[in-house]
Amino acid sequence: MENNIKNKVIVITGASSGLGEETAKYLAEKGAIVVLGARRKDKLEQIVSDINAKSGTALYQVTDVTSKVQVKALVDKAVTTYGKIDVLINNAGIMPIAPMSEVRTDEWDSMIDINIKGVLYGIAAALPIFQKQESGHFINLGSVAGIKVFSPGGTVYSGTKYAVRAISEGLRHEVGRNIRTTTIEPGAIDSELKLSTNHQESAVGVNEFYKLAIPASSVARAIAFAIEQPADVDINEIVIRPTIQDF
Template sequence: MIANKVIVITGASSGLGEATAKYLAKKGAMLVLGARREDNLKDIVNEITANGGKAVYQVTDVTRKDDVLALVDKAISTYGKLDVIINNAGIMPIAPMAEVRTDEWDSMIDINIKGVLYGIAAALPIFIKQQSGHFINLGSVAGIKVFSPGGTVYSGTKYAVRAISDGLRQEVGGTIRTTTIEPGAVDSELKHSTKHSASAVNVNAFYEKAIPADTVAKAIAFAIEQPADVDINEIVLRPTVQDF
């Protein structure tokens, strides 16, 4: 059951995060949404509450540990508990390694890896204390097979998410669930991260086959809805026409 579960979502101001928030709100979840763009968060929360749902927001930069702690604290102060954290925030600037775009590499490491780790660090003590909880970490099919050319570092970050999730599961899986969601081409703002012009052409062509963002929201809901003794560890989903 999703109704009355308290769910934190990072990267909730657009794309997969926004779609997931709206979908889970319809199923009765009590949401705490985090992202950097406050205007977007306000609009999403207003829409959810206008439709009878429950949601609050906290401006959050997942590269800042204290911001993520504050986001989780918002859940506890507002609703008194935390059931699920969805570590969704991510970026995907694609470019050949020969371009040596180290600033982009740093940003991907900070957001895609450290952002997930900060989410885990914020929620894990709460989950251990209450002997229940559910981590849902957004990976990618690029974390199963290297997205090349141009996606080597991005793939590296998503391989890391997959490894961290599985290691976490092995450490705390007796009472705490861990799910990695690994989408292929899904309609979101992720494709807009690429600034390298030649790579952007390829990325945009790849995303012409994208499926709707709420496809991922439904996969996330499926994992949450399972009985407490069932842990859906990985969900890989692609457009039917995607071969990669």
């Protein structure tokens, strides 16, 4: 089934580290053309350089997913350069954990802007192209926190990931004839996500929880599995977590 990845043009947001970086490298090894978006130019340059040095094909565009203009520009760059886009991986996300009683509305706004609106902007940028092509694949990064509320402290984060799950399922219903939709719902995965918590007491709990994390490459393989299926097979949802994680 590797041929179902080879030469596919795959756009990945949040690609400068963690799941995005590992997924980009893994898919490039399988022959995909990867177009990477994130805010940190230096990180993107290094990842693209690493991929191309190993005979892969990659390019990047600095992208803040809170800007619909920048997300559209990322997708348009892929189409302009390679003539198509086969897969959009909406991966960018943050997870600042804190009790709601802290009323950290700036963090709530950021989670909504990145975790929800960033996904919607990706869909808005790619959907018209997928419809014109009569093919395409959305892969949206949710979380086990979008299945069960991560509490205490993760209420708003869980709310954003419940939203991603709902948006993905609704999208599947609306456009599923030729366009595939997959939600990937990771548990504790080793990435920079755990670093976005600034509330000191919550950060201690987050760091303790992430001691059981499994590598980001685990998610990369799950994403590849969804992509490499035949065109008439739509893997709608994958929940992946450490065997010792009990929720």
